[in-house]
Amino acid sequence: MDFDVRNILISISSKGIDSILIDNKSTKNINNKNFADIEDRARCQLGEYFKGTRKKFSLPINYENCSEFSCKILKETIKIPYGETRTYSWLAKKCTNPKSYRAVGQVMRRNPFLIVIPCHRVISSSGELGGFSGGIENKKFLLYHEQNVIKEEQNV
Numbered sequence: 031m032d033f034d035v036r037n038i039l040i041s042i043s044s045k046g047i048d049s050i051l052i053d054n055k056s057t058k059n060i061n062n063k064n065f066a067d068i069e070d071r072a073r074c075q076l077g078e079y080f081k082g083t084r085k086k087f088s089l090p091i092n093y094e095n096c097s098e099f100s101c102k103i104l105k106e107t108i109k110i111p112y113g114e115t116r117t118y119s120w121l122a123k124k125c126t127n128p129k130s131y132r133a134v135g136q137v138m139r140r141n142p143f144l145i146v147i148p149c150h151r152v153i154s155s156s157g158e159l160g161g162f163s164g165g166i167e168n169k170k171f172l173l174y175h176e177q178n179v180i181k182e183e184q185n186v
Contacts (some may be wrong), residue, residue: 037052037053038050038051038052038053038073038076038144038145039051039052039053040069040072040073042065042068042069042072043065043092044065045090045092045094046068046089046090046091046092047068047072047089047090047091047092047143047146048092048095048142049142049143050072050076050142050143050144050145050146051142051144051163051164052144052145052163052164052165052168068089068090071089072089072146075087075088075089075146076145076146079145080175082175082178082179082182085112085113086112087145087146089146091143091146091147093105095142096142099126099133099137100137100140102125102126103121103125103126103134103137103138104137104141104143104147106121106124106125107121107138107141107147107148107149107151107152108147108148110148110151110152112148112176112179112180113176113177113179113180114151115151115152115153115173116151116152116153117131117152117153117154117155118131118132118134118135118138118152118153118154118155118160119131119134119155121134121138121152122134134152135160135161138152138160138161138162139161139162139163140163141163144163144164145172148172149162150162150164150168150169150172150173151173151176159173
């Protein structure tokens with residue numbers, strides 16, 4: 031499965047990126063002309079990610095519409111290393127109460143900053159992938175992509 035970066039919808043405001051969503055069916059075009067420089071940077075960095083040359087993003091994220099709890103979870107999620115996974119319960123323990131893993135799962139399902147905040151790296155403690163607002167097939171693809179990049183680097 032190849033990933034078409036054009037299927038990524040990026041919404042930007044004066045405070046930074048408001049959302050990065052995957053929409054395989056959309057023909058929508060979000061008008062970001064006032065923020066073309068940020069959109070260009072985001073698309074460039076996403077392109078590098080899919081080529082396997084970028085593992086971390088340096089983009090302005092607007093957390094203004096996130097609750098304090100969500101913001102804390104999302105900021106911790108950014109720290110999950112490329113090519114690795116963590117569980118919802120691990121993230122709950124790291125940020126709040128170990129019993130809040132279901133709430134963590136809801137934050138991951140509603141993550142408005144797909145790929146850049148790598149919620150695809152968070153799975154259930156049983157090893158199941160769990161939900162993903164970009165679709166479970168895309169979550170599988172992103173995890174597989176990162177693991178392949180790591181394997182290729184180890185074979186060099």
